[in-house]
Amino acid sequence: MAVEAFGLTKRFGNFTAVDHVDLSIREGEIFGLLGPNGAGKTTLVRMLTTLMRPTEGTAKVGGYDILREPDEVRKAIGLVAEKLILYPRLNAVENLMFFGRLYGMEGEELRRKVDELIEMVRLEGFKDFPIGGYSSGMRQRLNIVRALLHDPRILFLDEPTAMLDPQSIRFVRDLIKDLRKGGRTIILTTHIMEEAEELSDRVGIIDHGRILVVDTPEGLKSKLGVSNLLEVFLELTGRDLRDRAENRIPIRAVGRM
Amino acid sequence: MGFKRIAYVTMVMAHKDLLDFWKAKMLVVAFTLFPIVMMAIFGYMFPSITSANPYAGKFSSPYGRLPIAIVNEDGGRAGEEIADRFAQLASSTGLFEVRDFASLEAAKERMTEGKLKGVLVIPQGFTESLSSGRQAILTIIVDDTNPQAASSIFGQASSLVRIISEGVAASRISGLGAGADPMALLEPIGLERRPFVRGSATTFQFLAPGFMALTVTLGTLSGLAATISREKEQGTLDGIMVSPVPRYTVVVSKVLAQTVRGMIQSFIILAVSMLFFGVRVYGSPLLMVLTMFLAVLSFSGIGIIITAISGEQETAMTSLMLINMPMTFLSNVVFPIEQLPWWLQVVGKSLPLYYSADALRKIIVLNAQIHHIAPDLIVLALYSLLTLSAAIPIFVRSVSR
Ligand SMILES: Nc1ncnc2c1ncn2[C@@H]1O[C@H](COP(=O)(O)OP(=O)(O)OP(=O)(O)O)[C@@H](O)[C@H]1O
Ligand SMILES: [Mg+2]
Numbered sequence: 250m251a252v253e254a255f256g257l258t259k260r261f262g263n264f265t266a267v268d269h270v271d272l273s274i275r276e277g278e279i280f281g282l283l284g285p286n287g288a289g290k291t292t293l294v295r296m297l298t299t300l301m302r303p304t305e306g307t308a309k310v311g312g313y314d315i316l317r318e319p320d321e322v323r324k325a326i327g328l329v330a331e332k333l334i335l336y337p338r339l340n341a342v343e344n345l346m347f348f349g350r351l352y353g354m355e356g357e358e359l360r361r362k363v364d365e366l367i368e369m370v371r372l373e374g375f376k377d378f379p380i381g382g383y384s385s386g387m388r389q390r391l392n393i394v395r396a397l398l399h400d401p402r403i404l405f406l407d408e409p410t411a412m413l414d415p416q417s418i419r420f421v422r423d424l425i426k427d428l429r430k431g432g433r434t435i436i437l438t439t440h441i442m443e444e445a446e447e448l449s450d451r452v453g454i455i456d457h458g459r460i461l462v463v464d465t466p467e468g469l470k471s472k473l474g475v476s477n478l479l480e481v482f483l484e485l486t487g488r489d490l491r492d493r494a495e496n497r498i499p500i501r502a503v504g505r506m
Numbered sequence: 507m508g509f510k511r512i513a514y515v516t517m518v519m520a521h522k523d524l525l526d527f528w529k530a531k532m533l534v535v536a537f538t539l540f541p542i543v544m545m546a547i548f549g550y551m552f553p554s555i556t557s558a559n560p561y562a563g564k565f566s567s568p569y570g571r572l573p574i575a576i577v578n579e580d581g582g583r584a585g586e587e588i589a590d591r592f593a594q595l596a597s598s599t600g601l602f603e604v605r606d607f608a609s610l611e612a613a614k615e616r617m618t619e620g621k622l623k624g625v626l627v628i629p630q631g632f633t634e635s636l637s638s639g640r641q642a643i644l645t646i647i648v649d650d651t652n653p654q655a656a657s658s659i660f661g662q663a664s665s666l667v668r669i670i671s672e673g674v675a676a677s678r679i680s681g682l683g684a685g686a687d688p689m690a691l692l693e694p695i696g697l698e699r700r701p702f703v704r705g706s707a708t709t710f711q712f713l714a715p716g717f718m719a720l721t722v723t724l725g726t727l728s729g730l731a732a733t734i735s736r737e738k739e740q741g742t743l744d745g746i747m748v749s750p751v752p753r754y755t756v757v758v759s760k761v762l763a764q765t766v767r768g769m770i771q772s773f774i775i776l777a778v779s780m781l782f783f784g785v786r787v788y789g790s791p792l793l794m795v796l797t798m799f800l801a802v803l804s805f806s807g808i809g810i811i812i813t814a815i816s817g818e819q820e821t822a823m824t825s826l827m828l829i830n831m832p833m834t835f836l837s838n839v840v841f842p843i844e845q846l847p848w849w850l851q852v853v854g855k856s857l858p859l860y861y862s863a864d865a866l867r868k869i870i871v872l873n874a875q876i877h878h879i880a881p882d883l884i885v886l887a888l889y890s891l892l893t894l895s896a897a898i899p900i901f902v903r904s905v906s907r
Contacts, residue, residue: 298748302906323750332741336522338529350518351749353511379529395745 251276251403251434252297256306259292259458266292268458269306274436279429281449282438283478285486289458290438291331294407297436298328311403324352327396329406333388334395337381341367341391344380345398352399366394370424386417393424403434410444422448442478452478456486515751519759523733524766537767541721541775548717549710549783571603572659574624575613578606582633588644588670589628595666602662617649624648624659636674711786714779715866716839719801721775722768723833723859726802727826729764730809734901735819743905753902761806761894768802769795789869793876797869800886801862807893814897814904839863858889 252274259267267289274280284290295301297310299319308315311325328334335344345363354362367376370390380388389409396404406425410418425448429435439445445452446466453463462469462485469481528534574596576589589606596602605622607613613625627645635642646663648656737743746756776794779785787794808829816822835841836854843854854860865882868874876883 300744300747300906320750323748326748328744328748330741330744332744334742334745336526336742337740338526339522343525347518347522348745348749351515351746351751353750 250274250309251278252280252308252310252436254293254297254306254308257293257296257303257308258305259289259296259301260304266458267296267303270455270458270460272308272453272460272463274434275451276434277429277432278450279425279435279437279448281445281452282436282455283440283442283445283452283482284438284455285440288455288486290455291407292458293455294328294330294405294436294438298326298405299323300328324399325402327399327401327404329393329396329404329409331407331411333392335380335388335392338379340379341372341376344391345395348395349398354398362398366397367391370394370420386413386420389413389417389421390424393421397428401433403436404428406435406437408438408440410439410441418444442482446478454482454485461485512752512755516755516759516762519746519751519756520762520766523760523763527763527767537725537771538774540725541771542778544721545714545717545775545778545783548713549779571600572623572655573603573605573621574626574659574663575605575607575616575622576626576628577608577610577613578628579610579630580628580632581630584633584636584642585628588632591670591673592626592666595669599662599666601666614647617647620649622649623655624663626663710779710783711871712867713839714775714783714785715870716837716863718772718775718779718798719859719863719866720834720837720839722772722798722801723805723862724830725771726764726768726805727809727812727830728823729767730760730806731813731816731822731826732819733760733763734810734813735816735822738905739818747905753905754898757810757894757898757901760810761803764806764809765799765802769798772798785870787870788873789871790873790875793869793874793879794866797862797865797879797883797886800883800890801858801866803890804858804862804886804893807890807895807897810897810901811893814901817904833857833859836860837863858886861885861889 250273252272254270254272257267257270257272258265270293282290282293292301296303297308297315299315299322302316310322313321313325315322334348336347339347342363345366346359349359349363367373370393372387372391375383375387380391383391393406393409409425410421413421422444425435425437435448437445437448449466451463451465452469454461454469464472466478470476470478473481473484475481475484527537576592578585578589580586593604596604602624607616607625610625610627613622616622617625625647627647629643629645632642632644644667646660648659734743737746743756747753776785776787780787809826812825812829813822816825832853836843836846836850837857837859838854839859843851843860846854861882865874865879865886868879868882872878
């Protein structure tokens with residue numbers, strides 16, 4: 250298993266964002282984590298990527314325990330977070346070189362890898378410009394390959410196509426399909442149903458911090474007797490808007506957004 | 507993970523911080539201008555007496571020419587002469603700007619408005635006292651709202667009066683004939699004051715080291731708070747935290763980058779002080795570097811703790827103001843700490859700036875060697891050690907909440 254969670258829980262004060270999640274994600278699959286706003290997707294990903302300590306429970310990622318062997322987990326994973334992990338004043342090469350060095354890469358090897366990745370997302374012509382001047386699409390393409398510098402076996406992508414134009418969405422989705430080559434496991438969060446349906450081998454639907462169901466997109470549709478994943482989703486998570494009292498989060502958390 | 511790798515990733519992160527800083531051109535401009543503007547202001551606020559003045563080194567006023575009034579209530583010849591002589595001395599020493607006032611009431615009125623700093627009164631019967639051989643007394647009323655300025659005005663006025671008084675006495679004695687040495691009669695034992703410091707020490711010479719320490723400290727605190735909270739908010743900190751580098755190296759690298767920035771700024775200050783304000787360095791530059799390094803380090807822990815607790819940038823910056831303001835005024839940089847009530851002295855002496863300013867001043871002005879400033883350096887080192895060892899776990903916890 251690429252990822253195994255055992256009763257993974259995160260509470261903020263007395264609000265439970267992720268509630269005893271048990272989850273198994275297989276090696277080499279693309280796993281779609283689907284859930285409405287505030288469902289707990291990002292919180293779950295942050296715990297699995299060692300950025301946040303769970304309140305309860307634990308998980309194994311790439312065969313390593315996130316609490317006891319966090320550095321081994323970190324070497325095995327790549328993360329495309331909700332926010333860009335790029336320094337706006339630095340150019341593409343400087344950004345990638347910096348993160349590459351954190352993974353112990355150096356010299357010619359690093360240079361070659363950086364050039365290769367920049368070409369992969371067709372940014373050769375822009376590599377010397379500060380990325381603050383890039384369009385959202387260009388930035389996100391670079392942001393995705395930033396997570397690939399050390400060839401991670403497991404890749405987490407938190408809403409990778411949010412705020413992109415159709416051309417960029419197409420490019421990014423094709424890129425994600427490409428990235429599974431060589432047996433890489435991909436965990437993708439989204440609330441765009443067609444994206445989950447197009448990319449995922451299996452999807453897990455999460456709401457109020459709980460995993461409601463895990464199955465293939467086809468399996469889910471036939472089980473509930475509906476024609477598309479959006480109907481499955483609304484059937485399971487309800488049709489009400491997601492404004493809840495609990496969403497009045499404390500101001501301290503604002504820095505996180 | 508080996509020491510070499512840890513040192514390497516720390517350098518990589520510090521280098522990135524400096525590169526990121528260097529790329530923000532406007533920031534670099536402001537960063538360079540800040541110490542220059544600061545020193546220019548302080549330099550002109552506390553001018554040195556130039557050598558064109560015959561009284562150079564003998565009289566100096568940290569306040570420049572202060573407006574004072576002469577009120578002559580006497581009406582006699584001697585009163586008139588004293589008033590003229592005082593005005594003349596005041597202008598040749600550059601100490602006071604003298605204005606004549608007809609009545610004490612009018613002068614007091616102006617002083618209340620803050621337009622005058624003192625009033626010299628030549629009382630009624632002054633000429634008579636003088637000519638009848640009694641001691642004639644002049645009175646000076648000073649604006650007490652600034653006690654430091656007030657005592658300095660009194661001191662300077664006294665020295666001018668002494669010169670006039672000696673002159674009067676000397677002419678009287680020589681009037682006695684007998685070829686006596688008037689100075690020998692007047693002052694059988696003379697006391698000449700020689701400056702402790704070589705060359706002509708100026709007030710600014712004493713102030714510049716303090717401002718160096720202050721600027722570096724303020725720069726470090728706001729720089730650390732800004733870069734840490736910006737990385738947290740923009741999300742790049744996650745990129746570092748998700749890579750296999752020890753958490754504490756992030757803190758160490760930030761401190762390192764800030765130290766480099768702080769040292770650059772402090773040397774800009776020193777250069778400006780030396781080039782434009784005649785400050786001379788008598789001590790070892792190497793010792794200065796060491797002191798500046800400890801000055802930055804001693805505040806890094808505090809900066810990190812405040813940033814970690816604050817969570818986001820504006821809160822962090824505002825919380826820092828809470829420390830910055832008192833520190834500026836309590837740490838013996840702008841005002842002598844002896845002027846403060848005892849409990850404020852305790853507060854001032856519990857801030858590391860007091861020690862870095864003190865050590866730097868001793869190096870620059872007194873050519874202090876390492877054993878002279880060892881107590882200061884030890885306090886700074888202990889401060890650094892204690893605050894940083896508290897700051898690192900607080901920082902690590904704050905980013906994995
Ligand atoms: N640091 C925090 N402090 C307090 N509450 C938090 C914090 N982080 C997340 N939450 C809350 O936990 C819940 C889950 O948030 P999370 O970001 O994981 O949701 P999500 O599924 O990623 O939503 P979205 O689709 O909007 O990205 C939300 O209600 C959120 O307000
Ligand atoms: Mg999210």
